[in-house]
Amino acid sequence: MKNSKEIALLFGTFLIAISGLVYELLEGTLSSYLLGDSVYHFSLVIGLFVSSMGIGAWLSRFVNKSLEDTFIKLQLSISLLGGFSTLILFFSFAYIRNYDAFLYLITISLGSMLGLEIPLIIRILKESFSLKSNISNVFTVDYIGALFASLLFPLVLVPKLGLMQTSFLFGMINLFVGFMAWYIFRNILSRRYIIYFFVIFLALVVGFIKSNRLTSLIESSLYKNSIIYSKQTPYQKLIITSYRGRFQFYINGAIQFDTIDEYRYHESLVHPIMINAKYHNNILVIGGGDGLAVREILKYKDVKKITLVDLDPAVTTLFKTHPLLNRLNNHSLEDKRVNIVNQDAWKFIEKSNELYDIIIIDLPDPNSISLSRLYSKTFYYLLKTHLSRGGAMVTQASSPLYTREAFWSIAKTIKSTNLHTLPYHTYIPTFGEWGFIMASKFPIKFNSQKLPKNLKYIDKNLISNISIFPKDIDKIEVEENSLSRHRLIEYYNSGWKVWYE
Numbered sequence: 001m002k003n004s005k006e007i008a009l010l011f012g013t014f015l016i017a018i019s020g021l022v023y024e025l026l027e028g029t030l031s032s033y034l035l036g037d038s039v040y041h042f043s044l045v046i047g048l049f050v051s052s053m054g055i056g057a058w059l060s061r062f063v064n065k066s067l068e069d070t071f072i073k074l075q076l077s078i079s080l081l082g083g084f085s086t087l088i089l090f091f092s093f094a095y096i097r098n099y100d101a102f103l104y105l106i107t108i109s110l111g112s113m114l115g116l117e118i119p120l121i122i123r124i125l126k127e128s129f130s131l132k133s134n135i136s137n138v139f140t141v142d143y144i145g146a147l148f149a150s151l152l153f154p155l156v157l158v159p160k161l162g163l164m165q166t167s168f169l170f171g172m173i174n175l176f177v178g179f180m181a182w183y184i185f186r187n188i189l190s191r192r193y194i195i196y197f198f199v200i201f202l203a204l205v206v207g208f209i210k211s212n213r214l215t216s217l218i219e220s221s222l223y224k225n226s227i228i229y230s231k232q233t234p235y236q237k238l239i240i241t242s243y244r245g246r247f248q249f250y251i252n253g254a255i256q257f258d259t260i261d262e263y264r265y266h267e268s269l270v271h272p273i274m275i276n277a278k279y280h281n282n283i284l285v286i287g288g289g290d291g292l293a294v295r296e297i298l299k300y301k302d303v304k305k306i307t308l309v310d311l312d313p314a315v316t317t318l319f320k321t322h323p324l325l326n327r328l329n330n331h332s333l334e335d336k337r338v339n340i341v342n343q344d345a346w347k348f349i350e351k352s353n354e355l356y357d358i359i360i361i362d363l364p365d366p367n368s369i370s371l372s373r374l375y376s377k378t379f380y381y382l383l384k385t386h387l388s389r390g391g392a393m394v395t396q397a398s399s400p401l402y403t404r405e406a407f408w409s410i411a412k413t414i415k416s417t418n419l420h421t422l423p424y425h426t427y428i429p430t431f432g433e434w435g436f437i438m439a440s441k442f443p444i445k446f447n448s449q450k451l452p453k454n455l456k457y458i459d460k461n462l463i464s465n466i467s468i469f470p471k472d473i474d475k476i477e478v479e480e481n482s483l484s485r486h487r488l489i490e491y492y493n494s495g496w497k498v499w500y501e
Helices: 002-035 038-062 067-096 099-127 131-184 193-209 211-222 262-276 292-297 313-321 345-351 369-375 377-385 404-415 487-500
Strands: 226-232 237-243 246-251 254-258 282-287 305-309 338-341 356-362 387-396 420-428 432-440
Touching (some): 002 067, 002 131, 038 099, 067 193, 131 193, 131 226, 254 262, 262 292, 262 356, 262 387, 262 432, 292 305, 292 356, 305 345
Parallel strands (some): 282 356, 305 338, 356 387
Antiparallel strands (some): 226 237, 246 254, 420 432
């Protein structure tokens, strides 16, 4: 019996370690989704969580009586707060408009309670093991549990359950640990705990079952139009909204396009590079999993091969199979000349042995390290080595108005690879003033005779003016973006704060 008690408590420690790290990851992921800037919010959450665990460990010295009773009360509190944490944060962001205060409160409260647990378990187990073995056993299962959680969260929990269901599930896991501890020490503990366990379990189960409905209701308040599609993938949150036949596509809360004016963006991205490049034989598209850039490329009859590299298979599958969306891209992803590769763009280009006549980079804005590295000098050098002799490339480069420093940092970074560059811009109502950077191994000259006839926006008159910048968005002195110092993220975030904070 004594040995089974020890095993049960160590197993409880393992579950506690998993749940603790999962709560950290949930808060960091949700904050990144709602607020952007994943580096800042992950660092903030982890820093507060770990510091609060230290506070909890320090507070444990003041618990001198009824260790078992205190441990079970902790589990009840953690299961309730941790289980409902994602719902509380979602709700506070959508309706109360005071997200940061709730984030700090929940993080500090959960961290303190979780920090209090480990010292209590060590003291409860002191009768069974020597101090050395006791500490070794507890911290061994604690660290193993953390590793298990770090693998479980991105591979299973987020893609299969989503953030809110994961939160409720781990609330139930903490509740199970509390019930297990109560059962072990039931001879010295009150039976009233059974009522507490039952009520909290019922609340968590209802929350788990209704999670999808709750998420939809709250997300609906965050978007102007009705949500017709919502999916959490291992990489990002995908949302499609609809209003009077218009569709808007969002990734992690940031709009990617609106069907009312997406043609302005995609024609501006694709056609200047197509009429500048000498050949259209082999084309690489990085990002652009919606197939809209590919749709524009296929308007040129001499295109022989297109390789589309997009990290998330959920995006390319959606825009290839959804009847409304594949109509929007003219079934471009089903064209026999298009080869879809779902892989990290950096890994793909490192392993590729091909030379491309045109490289089109249609990535989200550089608001995180994972994206900023694809706007770095090193990455552009890699792309340059894969350009054919007459090759050219283009990237979307955010707004020269809202994020002026970021735009010109991208331009300077590409120019540092010794390519000929041409920054240009256009107006897209959904985004505002938007910028692009073209680069090639030869001087850039537009041949407007090559333009297809069925374009809605781009014409030879517009082409002749797109590289003219007014004074308020013209070139300024900035730093290049490198892997060692991601200045681009700083420029990007500071630019948007000026306009929207």
